[in-house]
Amino acid sequence: MALLTGSNRINIAVFISGTGSNLNSLIKFSKLKKSPIIIKMIISNNYKAKGLQFANIYKIKKKVFDFKNTLSEKKVIYELKKNDIHFICLAGFMKILSRSFIKNFKGKIINIHPSLLPKYKGLNTYEKAIKNKDKYSGCTVHFVNSKLDSGKIINQKKVKINKFDTPETLAKRILIQEHKLYPAAIIKALSL
Numbered sequence: 075m076a077l078l079t080g081s082n083r084i085n086i087a088v089f090i091s092g093t094g095s096n097l098n099s100l101i102k103f104s105k106l107k108k109s110p111i112i113i114k115m116i117i118s119n120n121y122k123a124k125g126l127q128f129a130n131i132y133k134i135k136k137k138v139f140d141f142k143n144t145l146s147e148k149k150v151i152y153e154l155k156k157n158d159i160h161f162i163c164l165a166g167f168m169k170i171l172s173r174s175f176i177k178n179f180k181g182k183i184i185n186i187h188p189s190l191l192p193k194y195k196g197l198n199t200y201e202k203a204i205k206n207k208d209k210y211s212g213c214t215v216h217f218v219n220s221k222l223d224s225g226k227i228i229n230q231k232k233v234k235i236n237k238f239d240t241p242e243t244l245a246k247r248i249l250i251q252e253h254k255l256y257p258a259a260i261i262k263a264l265s266l
């Protein structure tokens with residue numbers, strides 16, 4: 075059932091582990107007049123994550139959990155439910171969520187991944203695409219299920235690989251596209 079009905083906004087939590095540039099773009103998106111989301115919480119497994127600065131800048135509640143075991147995950151679920159969170163966006167979140175965590179938010183967790191899935195699940199996607207002499211790489215937003223980077227694809231954007239691309243130059247160009255793709259994916263996912 076579509077989460078988005080009429081003009082109501084959905085409370086979401088964004089999970090991060092690092093820089094948080096996708097988080098920043100989602101915050102900007104959430105501030106648009108017609109945005110369907112309110113970012114109510116930022117969650118991280120890493121108290122040193124640079125992206126946590128956006129919680130302070132934009133006055134969004136932040137919480138850090140180690141996600142090391144079921145107990146830690148249970149605390150996260152408790153916090154999410156307490157804050158009335160109905161949808162979760164993983165944005166550079168480097169922990170694998172357990173089957174039971176995912177069950178609690180079935181069909182309500184999405185992730186952004188820097189490759190054209192199903193190609194190159196997991197890490198080092200830029201290196202793999204360059205090494206295989208692919209013409210294109212890109213990014214994908216997909217629903218999260220219990221298999222890594224394997225849930226239903228919501229949307230994708232292709233990015234051309236140039237002759238002299240290094241993993242770093244390619245990553246930079248893909249990231250620019252990620253910042254546009256993620257908001258569009260949220261709109262689509264919420265209306266499915």
Ligand code: GRF
Binds near residue numbers: 095188252
């Ligand atoms: C992005 O490339 C995303 O696709 C991947 O991790 C990176 C996170 O970047 N999952 P940022 O923290 O949003 O800047």
